[in-house]
Amino acid sequence: MRLSKLSLAMMAVFGGGICAEAMALDLYVDAKTKQIFAEPGPGRTKLGSFEKVEDTAAQKAEMQAQKAEAQAQKAEIAQIREDLALKNNELKALDEHIKDPKFSELELSEKGIKFESKDGNFEMAINGRMQVDAQMNVKDANTTTGSTPNSTQQLADGANIRRARLGVEGSFFKDYEYKFEYDFSRGNGSVAAGITDAYLNWKGYSNLGVKIGSFKEPFSLEEATSNRWLTFIERNMAVNSFSDNPNAYKTGIGLSWTEPRWTVTGAVMTEPVGGGWAYSTSKNGNSVCTNAGCTTTVVVNSNGDNNRNGGSGDMGWEVTGRVTGLPWYEDKTKFLHIGASGSERFMPNNLGGGANNMAYTAAVNSNVDRTSILNTGTLPLGSTLTRMGGETALLYGPFSAQAEYIQTDISNSSNATNARFADGATLSGYYGYVSYFLTGESRAYKAKTGAWDRIKPNRNFDGKGGLGAWEIAAGYDHLNLNSAGINGGEASTAKFGVNWYPHSHFKFMANYIHVLDVQQANTTLGGARGASWDGGNLDMFEMRGQVDF
Incomplete structure (x- = not known):
């Protein structure tokens, strides 16, 4: 068979294509x-x-399986990424929650262990103090009479925890301050009685403060100074008797205005938290002590109750104020401080009987055996107690001097109880002392409170040349609780002290106290024990170890 040229050409093209593949x-x-x-x-x-090689069925199946596995891995990776993103967001939120209030960061400041938010709206500090005291009596009773005093007529040697406080303080939204502090050494069987500060303070204006709650009354330079910064172990007798012993922490409302060189503070206050502000005298549990053989017992906050009940009577109240200024000020280590305090306190005649009465008492600067050698006995219910005080202090480099005078006038109303006391009695006391820092420091002053503040050594004690701060001091104080039928006694003391501050938060103190001629003729209140102190010259050595944060 013959093929045409066209057929041959078509076969060639078709065959070439097959061969090409x-x-x-x-x-x-x-x-x-x-x-x-x-x-x-x-x-x-x-x-x-x-x-070119065509894929076999097995290869295609394997490729599909690999593709499916890759897709599964891709989906798994996507899920992992999504989970990680969620976890990352959670961690970021937690991090912001932690970092914003700064709760992960602690700071040891002058206010204690401090927590603070980044924007400054919230602040909280945990603070505390512990004071361990000891007392050794060189002459602990009146041996000038020639008689041997029995155990109840002597001051006791020993050691104790003078104060053990723990508290929190801070602010929220910048304008509101708060503080709560509890002293485990002063409860005396009543939980509430251990409360010292428990208040809120509004300071919407930088100079103005409005305080509500339980806080210290604005009276006296030495009372306004924290017991952590005192030059001597115990406050002087006039301050202890007229302010501290009746409990300076009371419940009320206070206003303050502060400037760099002067302060004005006032308060309207009732009784301390935990019961009445009073003391009582008793013999064998009786609230009235009238015979020569009875024993004087001082009871602080004797109610043991934070509320009124059972005919306990109305609360007493007081108006108190203090003004301070710096008439001469060269710098923070050279200035003159002056101030004045005043108080009007009224005790209603239905205050609840002897267990809630008021008395002025004083120990003679002793810190472990704090026997009230001076004691007015319960004052008349229905009385008005008017206190006045003047204060001054000079700071000149490492040298400082300080003095105060305090007077209390007692006015009886027409229906005042207890005819033993005449109307118009005046009780008074004063003190003065000087101190000097051998290592060159100066006492620190806080203008906001018009009182002394924390001492900071130039060099902390480190065993490598740092000695801490060393201070020596000498002082004299006098208290007279005799007037218009009130025979509370009279005494003077001379004192010498050495203080060592190894660190700003640690302090060691040593005091030598010489009591000059106690005049205690009140046999009605003290009986044989009270008479045993009359004419006595006592000597005691005291020590304190203190830590605060």
């Missing part, structure tokens, strides 16, 4: 550009011949 494909690479070509050309080098 079956034939290997030659590939060439350009030496310069590294591009791949299917045809030869100048500068191209043959890579080789490549034959």
Whole structure:
């Protein structure tokens, strides 16, 4: 059979296509550009011949399985990424929660262990103090009479925890301050009686403070100074008798205005938290002590109750104020401080009987045996007690001097109880002392309170040349609780002290107290024990170790 030329051409083309598919494909690479070509050309080098191979069914299945596995892994990775993103957001939120209030960061400041928010809206500090005291009596009774005093007529040697306080203080929204403090050494069986500060203070204006709650009455320089910064172990007799012993922490509302060089503070206050502000005298549990053989017992906050009940009577109240200023001020180590305090206190005649009465008492600067050698006995209910005080202090580098005078006038109303006391009695006391820092420091002054503040040594004690701060002091004080039928007694003391501050938060004190001629003729209150102190010259050595934060 003959084929036409057209048929031959068509067969050739068709056959060539089939052969092209079956034939290997030659590939060439350009030496310069590294591009791949299917045809030869100048500068191209043959890579080789490549034959197309069809995928088998097994290969296709394997590829599909690999593809499915890859997709599954991709989905798993996506889920992991999503989970990580959620965890990351949670961590960021937690981090912001922690970092914003700064609760993860602690700071030891002058206010204690302090927590503070980044924006300053919230602040809280945990503070505390512990004072461990000891007393050794060189002469502990009146031996000038020639008689041997019995155990009840002597001061006792020993040691105790004078104060053990823990509290929190701070602010919220910048304008509101708060403080709560509890003294575990002063409860005397009543939980509430251990509360010292428990107040809120608004300071929306930088100079103005409005305080509500339980806080210290604004009276006296030495009372306004924290017991942590006192020069001597115990406050002087006049301050102890007229302010501290009746409990300076009372419940009320106070206003204060402070400037860099002067302060004005006032308060309207009732009784201390935990019961009456009073003392009582008793014999064998009786509230009235009238015979010569009875024993005087001082009871602080004797109610043991924070509320009124059972005919306990109305609360007494007082208005108290204090003004301070710096008439001469060169710098923070050279200035003169002056101040005045005043108080009007009224005790209603239904205050609740002898257990809630008021009495002025005083120990003779003793810190462990705090026997009230001077004691007015309970004052008449219905009386008005008017206190007045003047204060001054000079600071000149390492040298300082301080003095105060306090007077209390007692006015009886027409229906005042207890005819033993005449109307118009005046009780008074004063003190003065000087101190000097051998290591060159100066006492620190806080203008906001018009009182002394924390001592910071120039060099802390470190055993490598740092000695801490060393201070010596000498003072004299006098208290007279005899007037218009009130025979509370009279005494003077001379004292010498050495203080060592190894660190601003640690303090060690040593005092030598010499009591000059106690005049205690009140046999009605003290009986044989009271008479045993009359004419006595006592000597005692006292020590204190203190830590605060």
